[in-house]
Amino acid sequence: MLAVKIHVRDLTFHYGSQCAIQGLNLDIYQGEILGLMGPAKSGKTTFLRVLNRMCDLVPTARVAGSVLLDGAEILGPECDVDGLRRRVGMVFAKPVPLPRSIYENLAFAPRLQKKHQHRHELDELVENSLKAAQLWEEVKDRLRDSALKLSGGQQQRLCLARTLAMQPEVILLDEPTSGLDPISTARIEETLTELKKDFTIILVSNNTKQIARCSDKVAFMLMSRLVEYGVTPEVFMVPKQKETDDYISGRFG
Ligand SMILES: Nc1ncnc2c1ncn2[C@@H]1O[C@H](COP(=O)(O)OP(=O)(O)OP(=O)(O)O)[C@@H](O)[C@H]1O
Ligand SMILES: [Mg+2]
Numbered sequence: 001m002l003a004v005k006i007h008v009r010d011l012t013f014h015y016g017s018q019c020a021i022q023g024l025n026l027d028i029y030q031g032e033i034l035g036l037m038g039p040a041k042s043g044k045t046t047f048l049r050v051l052n053r054m055c056d057l058v059p060t061a062r063v064a065g066s067v068l069l070d071g072a073e074i075l076g077p078e079c080d081v082d083g084l085r086r087r088v089g090m091v092f093a094k095p096v097p098l099p100r101s102i103y104e105n106l107a108f109a110p111r112l113q114k115k116h117q118h119r120h121e122l123d124e125l126v127e128n129s130l131k132a133a134q135l136w137e138e139v140k141d142r143l144r145d146s147a148l149k150l151s152g153g154q155q156q157r158l159c160l161a162r163t164l165a166m167q168p169e170v171i172l173l174d175e176p177t178s179g180l181d182p183i184s185t186a187r188i189e190e191t192l193t194e195l196k197k198d199f200t201i202i203l204v205s206n207n208t209k210q211i212a213r214c215s216d217k218v219a220f221m222l223m224s225r226l227v228e229y230g231v232t233p234e235v236f237m238v239p240k241q242k243e244t245d246d247y248i249s250g251r252f253g
Contacts, residue, residue: 006067010066013046032216033214035218043225052090089171091174092176102145106158107165157187171200
């Protein structure tokens with residue numbers, strides 16, 4: 001029996017008067033990949049931003065409902081937002097390495113966070129994070145080279161490694177392979193499958209085949225609402241809602 005890591009109840013989110021998430025209820029389990037799919041503007045990115053309170057950065061944002069992380073409310077004023085963002089890491093569609101060395105991309109934030117971390121501890125953290133992101137073998141002899149010299153697929157695995165170096169519990173990925181070729185995409189998908197036992201992963205993708213390949217559970221959002229949620233092969237083989245069927249068979253719109 002898997003444990004619920006994130007418990008979402010009656011979540012509603014507005015940008016000014018515009019509703020981006022309407023009455024969302026969802027449980028997200030530890031040790032699984034939740035695939036979140038849906039057409040443009042359905043609220044997927046907004047949902048990820050709520051989960052690490054990045055949505056706070058939008059002045060007109062209004063949020064209602066409840067999101068519990070390990071049973072503790074994250075939407076209220078009592079939440080330690082910096083601590084939350086360390087626990088809930090995010091990887092974006094476009095990899096944005098710091099214009100520094102591969103090593104520094106990983107060591108920079110952990111060094112700031114724990115001021116007196118010893119060099120050998122940082123070395124170990126860098127190595128372990130690169131190994132977990134399946135990048136170590138390709139870069140171990142050039143850790144001092146600029147991260148900007150890496151290929152797009154390598155940069156995306158570097159960004160994943162950078163998130164892992166913060167030792168999060170939850171990893172949010174917003175269309176992490178949208179700019180990548182099929183081989184780089186496959187590397188990322190393999191990596192996520194390896195990582196899922198130690199983390200809770202939410203993968204947003206417009207690529208329904210990717211969601212079908214990688215995710216354990218799938219959620220389908222349409223126009224700010226959760227239309228369908230279930231075990232991945234069941235949703236793909238026997239969707240309960242006509243909208244889901246239309247979307248996954250490419251008949252949408
Ligand atoms: N910062 C913002 N200010 C105002 N409205 C926003 C903001 N960000 C998103 N929205 C609106 O909220 C709605 C949901 O957007 P969101 O980015 O969450 O969708 P999405 O499902 O991630 O779409 P896509 O597949 O295009 O990435 C859209 O109508 C969008 O225009
Ligand atoms: Mg988006």
